[in-house]
Each structure stands twice: as C-alpha cells, then as structure tokens.
Amino acid sequence: MAEQVHTVAGLTALIRDSIEGRFSGVWVEGEISNHRLPGSGHHYFTLKDPFAQLSCVFFKGAASRCPVRLADGLQVQVYGNLSVYEARGQYQLVAQVVQAKGFGDLQAKFEALKRKLEAEGLFDPARKKPIPSFPARIGIVTSPTGAAIRDMIHVLSRRAPWVRVMVHPAKVQGDGAAEEIAAGVRFFDEASGELRPDLVIVARGGGSIEDLWAFNEEVLARAIAACSLPVMSGVGHEIDFTIADFVADRREPTPSAAAENAVPDGTALRRHLDRLRDALDARTEHALALLHRHALSLRREIEAHEPGRKLRSLAQTLDFLEERMDYLVAGRLQRCRAQFDSSGRALAAIQPERVLARHAEETAFLAESLDRAASRRIEGLDRRLRALGGLMESLSPEAVLRRGYSITIGPDGRPVTSAGRVVKGDLLRTRLADGEITSRVE
Numbered sequence: 001m002a003e004q005v006h007t008v009a010g011l012t013a014l015i016r017d018s019i020e021g022r023f024s025g026v027w028v029e030g031e032i033s034n035h036r037l038p039g040s041g042h043h044y045f046t047l048k049d050p051f052a053q054l055s056c057v058f059f060k061g062a063a064s065r066c067p068v069r070l071a072d073g074l075q076v077q078v079y080g081n082l083s084v085y086e087a088r089g090q091y092q093l094v095a096q097v098v099q100a101k102g103f104g105d106l107q108a109k110f111e112a113l114k115r116k117l118e119a120e121g122l123f124d125p126a127r128k129k130p131i132p133s134f135p136a137r138i139g140i141v142t143s144p145t146g147a148a149i150r151d152m153i154h155v156l157s158r159r160a161p162w163v164r165v166m167v168h169p170a171k172v173q174g175d176g177a178a179e180e181i182a183a184g185v186r187f188f189d190e191a192s193g194e195l196r197p198d199l200v201i202v203a204r205g206g207g208s209i210e211d212l213w214a215f216n217e218e219v220l221a222r223a224i225a226a227c228s229l230p231v232m233s234g235v236g237h238e239i240d241f242t243i244a245d246f247v248a249d250r251r252e253p254t255p256s257a258a259a260e261n262a263v264p265d266g267t268a269l270r271r272h273l274d275r276l277r278d279a280l281d282a283r284t285e286h287a288l289a290l291l292h293r294h295a296l297s298l299r300r301e302i303e304a305h306e307p308g309r310k311l312r313s314l315a316q317t318l319d320f321l322e323e324r325m326d327y328l329v330a331g332r333l334q335r336c337r338a339q340f341d342s343s344g345r346a347l348a349a350i351q352p353e354r355v356l357a358r359h360a361e362e363t364a365f366l367a368e369s370l371d372r373a374a375s376r377r378i379e380g381l382d383r384r385l386r387a388l389g390g391l392m393e394s395l396s397p398e399a400v401l402r403r404g405y406s407i408t409i410g411p412d413g414r415p416v417t418s419a420g421r422v423v424k425g426d427l428l429r430t431r432l433a434d435g436e437i438t439s440r441v442e
Contacts, residue, residue, distance in 0.1 A: 009086065016084035019091055023082035028054065028093060029101060032074045043070055047078060047093065055092040056080075065239050066098050067208050075101035099209070106209050110216050113243055117218075122225045128249040129230040131262070132198045137164045138262060139197035139229075141184030144169040148205040148255035152234075155256055160263035166197060171214070172204040178217030185223045185231065199262055200229050202244055203255040206237040215242035224248055234258025291417075311388045318381045325374055332370065336363060401433035 030047040037043055041060035046053050056078060058070070068076065079097040084090070117123065138156070142149050144167055156165055168184035171177040181202055188200045202224070204212065214220065215235050224231050224247045233244045238253035245251035252258035343359050393399055401407070408416045409429040416422060422441050430437040 008089070012084060012086045012089055015091075016086065019082050019084055025079070026082060026093075027077055027079050029077045030054070030075075032070060032076055033072050035070055035072050037070075043095075045070065045072075047076075055085075055090060056095050057085075057092055058095040058098060062096050063098075067206070067237070067240060068098055068100050069208075070098065077101055106213065106216075110209075110243070113216065113218055113221070114246065117221055117225075117243065117247065122221065123246045127225075131230050131232060131250050134264060135163060135198035135262065137166065137194070137197040137199075139166045139168060139184075139188035139191075139200045140203060141168045141170050141181050141188070141200065142203040142255070143172045146172065146205055148203050148234075151256045152201070152203060152259040155259035156263060159260065159265050159267075163263055166195065173207070173211045173214055177214035178220045181214060182217075182220045182223035185220070185227050189227045189229055197229065199232060200227060201232045201234060201255075201258050201262060202248070203234040203258055204236065205255060206240065212236050212240060212242055215244040217243070220244055221247045232258050232262060311385070311392055314385060314388060318385065321377070321381065325377065329370060329374070332366075336366070398433065401431065407431045 028047060030049045030053075033046045033048055033053075035043065035045040041063070043056075043058035043063050045056050045058070047056050048054070058066070063070075068074070070076075077099050078093060078095045079099075080093050080095040083092060083094050085092050121127065140149065140152060142152075149167060153165060156163055166188075168187055170180035170184045172181065185200060185202065188195075188197050191197075202215070202220075204215065206212075212235060215233070221243045224233075224244060230249045231247075232250045232252060233242070233248035234252040234255040234257060235242050235244060236254070240253075241251075250261075252261055340359065340363070343356075397407075407430070409431065410416045410421060411426050411428070416428065422428065424441050426441045428439050428441065430439060
C-alpha cells in the first residue's frame with residue numbers, strides 16, 4: 001500500500017495538535033527582543049536566551065491585565081501554551097501571563113506575609129473602621145512629585161473644595177520606601193488639633209510588582225493596622241492588590257478612585273440641600289398660612305366678643321332705662337297732681353289744712369322714695385358701666401404695653417412670633433407703651 005501523502009496544511013495541523021497536547025501551560029524565562037505593538041493591540045516579541053529563541057504573541061485581552069510594560073531587553077517569565085502559527089509553519093508561545101523575572105520569589109514572599117497577617121486577624125472585616133462620610137481634613141501619604149497626588153488633589157478640589165488636604169511626603173518605591181510610608185501613617189495618627197485628619201490615604205500610581213513592593217512590607221501593614229484613624233488605600237491599578245489593601249479599612253482600585261470615594265460630591269450635595277431647603281420653605285409657608293388663617297379666626301372671634309361692643313350695648317340699655325324712668329316719674333307726678341287737684345276740691349268741703357298736711361306728707365314721702373329708688377338704680381348702672389369700662393381698658397393693646405410687654409415687627413411688617421422668622425441683618429421695630437425702638441439682628 002502506498003505511503004500516505006500529507007498536504008502542508010494537514011501536516012502542520014498534526015504538528016500543532018501534537019505540540020499543543022504536550023506543551024500546554026508552561027513557564028518560559030528569557031529576554032524580550034524584537035518587540036512590536038501594532039494598532040490591533042496585540043504584542044509580538046521574541047523570547048531568547050544565549051542558546052535559542054522563541055516567537056511569542058500576547059493578545060490584547062490578556063495584555064490589558066499585565067502589570068509589566070513590555071520592552072526590548074526586559075528579563076521576563078512568560079506563562080502560556082505552545083502552538084503553531086499555520087500560515088507561516090512556525091511554532092510560537094501564546095502568552096497568558098507575563099511577569100518580570102524574579103516575580104516568583106516576590107509572589108512567594110507576598111503569599112507568606114499575607115497568610116501570616118491573615119492568621120493574626122489583621123484582615124478581619126470586624127476590626128475595620130468606618131470611613132467618615134464628610135471628612136473635614138484628609139491626610140495623604142505619597143510622593144509629592146508623582147502624578148497620583150496631582151490627580152487626587154484635582155479630584156478632591158472638584159468634588160469637595162471645603163476639605164483641607166495635608167500631604168506627608170514619602171518615597172513610594174525603592175529601599176526605605178515602606179518605612180517612610182509607615183512613618184507618614186504614624187505621623188497623622190499621633191497628630192493633634194488642626195494637623196489631625198479625619199481620614200488617612202496611602203496612595204501610589206501603577207507599576208510592576210517590584211515598583212509596588214513597598215506596600216507589601218510588614219512594617220507598613222502593621223502601621224496601618226495600629227492606626228486609630230480610618231485608613232484608605234489607593235495603590236496601583238484596578239488589577240493590583242497589595243498587603244496594604246488587605247489591612248486598610250477600605251481599598252480603592254486607584255489613587256483617583258480613593259479621592260473620588262473619600263468625599264461626597266459637592267455638586268450633588270448642594271442639589272440635595274437645595275431640595276431640602278425648598279421643601280422646608282414650602283412646609284414653612286404652609287404652616288404660616290395655617291397660622292395666619294387661625295389668627296384671622298381668633299381675631300373675628302375676639303371682635304365678636306369685643307368688650308367695647310358689649311359696653312356700648314349696656315350704655316344704650318342705660319339710656320333706654322333712663323328714658324323709661326323719666327317717663328315713669330313724669331307719669332307718676334302727673335297722677336299725683338291730678339290726685340292733688342281732686343283732693344284740693346274735696347278739701348273745700350272738709351278741713352283743708354288737715355287734709356292738705358296729710359297729703360303733703362304723703363307726697364313728700366313718695367317723692368323721697370322715688371328719688372332714692374332712682375338714685376340707687378342710676379348708681380348701680382354707673383358702677384356696672386365703670387367696671388365694664390375698666391375691663392375693656394385692661395384688655396386693650398395699650399394697656400398690655402403699659403404692663404411691660406412689647407410687640408416686635410419684622411421687616412415684612414408682621415409681628416415676629418418666633419426667632420426662626422428673622423435672619424442676621426434684619427431691621428426690627430419694637431413697639432412699647434410710650435414709643436418704638438429700632439434694632440438690627442446680629
């Protein structure tokens with residue numbers, strides 16, 4: 001039987017299947033050379049050592065999560081799958097992870113310290129302090145010359161210009177950086193008065209694991225854990241995690257995000273306060289309208305029971321009684337005169353002097369009784385009239401003012417019934433019994 005003849009594509013596919021089946025998930029270490037980054041966003045480079053070289057492709061999706069900036073001459077460790085690029089008949093490494101050489105040692109140190117501190121409870125959510133909603137002062141520990149602090153100050157000044165920002169300068173990478181950052185945290189924790197912030201933020205921009213290593217040091221982790229102030233971390237990019245992130249009371253993915261979430265949005269807060277003020281004004285106007293209607297109702301009720309009106313009615317009744325008394329007295333006198341005339345005629349036949357004397361006594365007695373009754377009636381009505389006049393006088397506004405009270409008129413011309421009705425600078429008029437006093441609210 002004739003030997004099987006393969007096509008180029010078929011044989012290449014067999015080689016690809018063989019290679020991919022045997023070399024899946026491998027780590028390769030070497031130096032990057034011939035690095036290319038076309039518009040597609042995929043990275044193409046050669047990984048080499050003194051004895052061989054290997055073509056590599058790092059597709060855009062996986063490369064977006066890479067903390068290392070690829071460049072020729074960089075010593076790296078690459079994890080991926082070996083495959084065949086069939087169009088050129090070339091085997092290549094399809095990279096999934098690219099990390100700087102020596103990353104494995106750092107990662108081991110990272111994991112060891114993470115397990116140690118976690119066992120001690122430094123990552124326990126129960127020990128984390130709440131982040132203040134409205135901090136008045138924020139202390140930031142970072143490099144004073146980096147882009148991170150500029151971005152943070154820009155965000156804080158835009159969102160909350162009333163917040164005081166204090167920067168403690170510190171190295172954020174290299175030898176001694178962790179100690180300087182820890183010293184900055186302790187400085188704010190031990191500060192008092194105006195130098196003591198409500199919140200501490202440790203921050204740094206993105207970089208490789210070596211660049212961010214200061215935030216993985218135990219000295220900084222313990223300084224953050226011991227801090228009595230709430231501490232927020234904003235280190236690296238969203239994909240970067242450090243020991244400081246786990247110990248901090250809250251982790252933010254970037255320095256800008258830390259600034260963004262450390263303070264409320266002043267514009268939104270102002271809109272919310274405006275809505276509250278409008279609602280309060282509406283409720284106040286409604287309450288004032290109700291009080292105004294109630295005051296009008298009380299005024300009508302007072303007017304309906306006005307003492308002066310009742311006094312005038314009693315005075316009219318007194319006039320009527322006086323007129324009726326005059327009428328009765330006149331009628332009584334007329335009848336007496338008629339009786340007197342009749343008696344005079346009868347006296348001609350009898351002893352006139354004696355009859356006259358008797359009738360004169362009777363007439364004098366009756367006149368005296370009538371005078372006394374009229375006087376008593378008039379005196380009673382007069383006393384009642386004076387009592388009602390005194391009552392009306394005591395109830396008048398002028399009498400209230402003479403007793404030491406006063407009425408304060410606001411700038412709107414209405415009486416001030418509450419301290420909440422006036423504001424600083426309002427001109428007030430206070431009415432007393434003998435004049436007015438003008439004052440201004442301080």
